[in-house]
Amino acid sequence: MTATKGTRVLAPGTLDGLSALVTGAGSGIGRAVTVRLAELGAHVTGIGRHEDTLAATGELVDSGAYDYHVCDVRDLDAVSAVVADTGRRHGLGLLVNNAGGQFFARADDISPGGWRSVLDLNLTSVFHITKAAHPFLAASRGAVVNISLSGVERGGMGMAHSIAARAGVLGLTRTLALEWAAEGIRLNCLGPGTVLTHALSDEASEHVLGNLVDRATPMRTPTPPEDVAELVAFLASPAGALMTGQLLQIDGGAHLGPGLHMLPEAYR
Numbered sequence: 001m002t003a004t005k006g007t008r009v010l011a012p013g014t015l016d017g018l019s020a021l022v023t024g025a026g027s028g029i030g031r032a033v034t035v036r037l038a039e040l041g042a043h044v045t046g047i048g049r050h051e052d053t054l055a056a057t058g059e060l061v062d063s064g065a066y067d068y069h070v071c072d073v074r075d076l077d078a079v080s081a082v083v084a085d086t087g088r089r090h091g092l093g094l095l096v097n098n099a100g101g102q103f104f105a106r107a108d109d110i111s112p113g114g115w116r117s118v119l120d121l122n123l124t125s126v127f128h129i130t131k132a133a134h135p136f137l138a139a140s141r142g143a144v145v146n147i148s149l150s151g152v153e154r155g156g157m158g159m160a161h162s163i164a165a166r167a168g169v170l171g172l173t174r175t176l177a178l179e180w181a182a183e184g185i186r187l188n189c190l191g192p193g194t195v196l197t198h199a200l201s202d203e204a205s206e207h208v209l210g211n212l213v214d215r216a217t218p219m220r221t222p223t224p225p226e227d228v229a230e231l232v233a234f235l236a237s238p239a240g241a242l243m244t245g246q247l248l249q250i251d252g253g254a255h256l257g258p259g260l261h262m263l264p265e266a267y268r
């Protein structure tokens, strides 16, 4: 297996003066995005449910470049209030809808409650947060990056609820890219492949590496969270000024291979 180490190509100061809001900033991809945006000059407001992890992210960035709110993105009134507070305090030039996830189960084993839970987290929250951000994004001619999943256009075994939600996010992204283009607002989706964050347990990581990375990813490498972060920063930078309505899969070709989740082992 080969693995990149997380590539940094953007120049220091690229995002000077940008105000960003990142959901799920306390770990994994959201933490890597927060750290990189702040390194490039942005102020970042993080959202998550756990204060300890959000605070730990703050230890990785310069003081003054970061604050956070403890909030569940499924609490639509609370999270809309956080967006409005952030917009009033700092303005808002970039929204990164990153908080998300699912449990792995065959469709037959997903109850109405399980379906609702995953749709609320991965689709409904994204709609409401993005809508709450609209006036601030219009004022800044800002951008939205929605963190999706490699395979969203092809399906994924064991993930009917999550893939349906992410497909909904892609449709939402493209629709708002049309509706808000005249205001200079851009929206894009990123589809990471397998990212070895703490969300995958050690046992699952071994399983994922053996079966899903080596066998299902043509480039036989996981996606470093830092690579996702650099792409988010690119989309927020002037170089991304004409990119909107895109799904960019950053997955070592997984969307071309047998599929991250096409192997029976993916949902044993």
Ligand SMILES: CCCCCCCCCCC/C=C/C(=O)SCCNC(=O)CCNC(=O)[C@H](O)C(C)(C)COP(=O)(O)OP(=O)(O)OC[C@H]1O[C@@H](n2cnc3c(N)ncnc32)[C@H](O)[C@@H]1OP(=O)(O)O
Residues within 6 Å of the ligand: 100, 101, 102, 103, 104, 105, 109, 110, 111, 112, 113, 114, 115, 117, 118, 121, 149, 193, 194, 195, 199, 200, 204, 207, 208, 212, 260, 265, 266, 267
């Ligand atoms: C084990 C790994 C195998 C290998 C898989 C290969 C994949 C490799 C590629 C990786 C691709 C994607 C990676 C990621 O997305 S990493 C993301 C980071 N984190 C997570 O995914 C975890 C996030 N999960 C959660 O936050 C929660 O589980 C979730 C929001 C989904 C649910 O939380 P909630 O608090 O709402 O949960 P409840 O306990 O209240 O349950 C709500 C209903 O859901 C049903 N449920 C919950 N878990 C399961 C399950 N495992 N199977 C079936 N049903 C489940 C639960 O019963 C409730 O329903 P009812 O009301 O009907 O009882």
Ligand SMILES: NC(=O)C1=CN([C@@H]2O[C@H](COP(=O)(O)OP(=O)(O)OC[C@H]3O[C@@H](n4cnc5c(N)ncnc54)[C@H](OP(=O)(O)O)[C@@H]3O)[C@@H](O)[C@H]2O)C=CC1
Residues within 6 Å of the ligand: 023, 024, 025, 026, 027, 028, 029, 030, 047, 048, 049, 050, 051, 053, 071, 072, 073, 074, 098, 099, 100, 101, 102, 121, 147, 148, 149, 150, 191, 192, 193, 194, 195, 196, 197, 198, 199
């Ligand atoms: N890891 C992977 O292989 C891949 C991940 N993805 C997607 O990337 C995104 C980030 O995943 P990753 O970094 O790996 O996982 P993590 O579990 O590390 O990150 C998820 C973050 O979201 C936060 N979060 C979860 N639920 C809520 C909620 N209801 N309200 C507020 N915050 C919440 C969590 O913080 P807290 O618990 O404190 O709330 C956590 O910081 C997810 O959408 C995931 O599905 C996509 C492709 C592959």
